[in-house]
Amino acid sequence: MKKRLFLVLFLGVAPFLMAQKAPLENLHFLTEEFPPYNYVENGQLVGSSPEILAALFTQLKAPQTLQEVKVLPWARAYSQLETDPWACLFSTTKTKEREPLFQWVGPISLARNVVITLASKHLTLAPGVSLAQSNWTFGAVRDDAGEQLLIAHHVPMAQISLTTNALQALEMLNSGRIDAFAYDESVIDWLARSRGWETSRYQVAEVLETGYHYFAFNLKVPAEVIKEFQTALDHFKTTGQYQQILTKFGVVMPHS
CATH class of the missing domain: 3.40.190.10 (Periplasmic binding protein-like II)
Incomplete structure (x- = not known):
């Protein structure tokens, strides 16, 4: 009887747990050759932004790895960000023109265009x-x-x-x-x-504009996912590891 009750409870809770976990699993991460922020070296994705993202994956217990990030020409990656409801593109400069088009997690580094x-x-x-x-x-x-x-x-x-x-x-x-x-x-x-x-x-x-780089998410990504990533990033930025990553790649820390 106890085993049957446990099974019923498990089957009732399991779909809820899967639903809670599903959004992170659905995310697709895209980037481009944009050194020193993100670029491929010896077949590996490196740069300040990928290292920050890897730390967020660990903190959020997300299933993705940097090996799954697609490195594409910018125009193609940007187009996919606009059309894929689970896409995230980095490092994306947040401008006045782009701000209403996406959801933003950051800032992660300074951008001077x-x-x-x-x-x-x-x-x-x-x-x-x-x-x-x-x-x-x-x-x-x-x-x-x-x-x-x-x-x-x-x-x-x-x-x-x-x-x-x-x-x-x-x-x-x-x-x-x-x-x-x-x-x-x-x-x-x-x-x-x-x-x-x-x-x-x-x-x-x-100087066209001084701003910041962000992780840009499609507008259809659930708000709770954006909040999770922003909270994780805010926490990570208080650690010494964040500053070490920026120093390693000669990247300037954002002031906000």
Whole structure:
């Protein structure tokens, strides 16, 4: 009789436990090549954001591992974030234009989006002249914050050449095919150093926006899942391990 009662109770509780656990299991994590925040090295996903995410997986007892994270071109990953109801994309810059489109967990690191030019060309904006009035040709990664910020600054699309990744745009700048490149300053520096290019060959012509990187979730992800991740991140940021990760990759800590 006791065994039968236990079985009935277990069968009654089991669906509830599975329902409680299911949301975390359903999440799909996406990223791109965006060093030093997230990138592939020797076949492994590394960077400050993956290490933070791995710590959150452990803290939340989530079943996912970094090996399951999909590394995609940014435009493809961004499109999947918009359409997949269980998608999470990192490291995503939270901008005014993007804020209502997704749910956000963070901040996890500082984001400084700039327009760079070749120092040898001595391109500068005269006082009172905007980017839209410059007649420069710009490079940007498709669907990246740089492209969206150029549009927000009223730069005509006819003056913007879109690429699938940052290295393509940087090479276009080096070869003179574009006058300027809009992107995250830290990533530009990392890419230049990794190719043996002197960072002094570039100059910041304009700071588009200083903000933060986040984990961006599809709007259909349950609110309780977002709250779980935010609570876990807030706790993790109080630990020494969080600062160690940022220091390891030369990443600046967010102030909020």
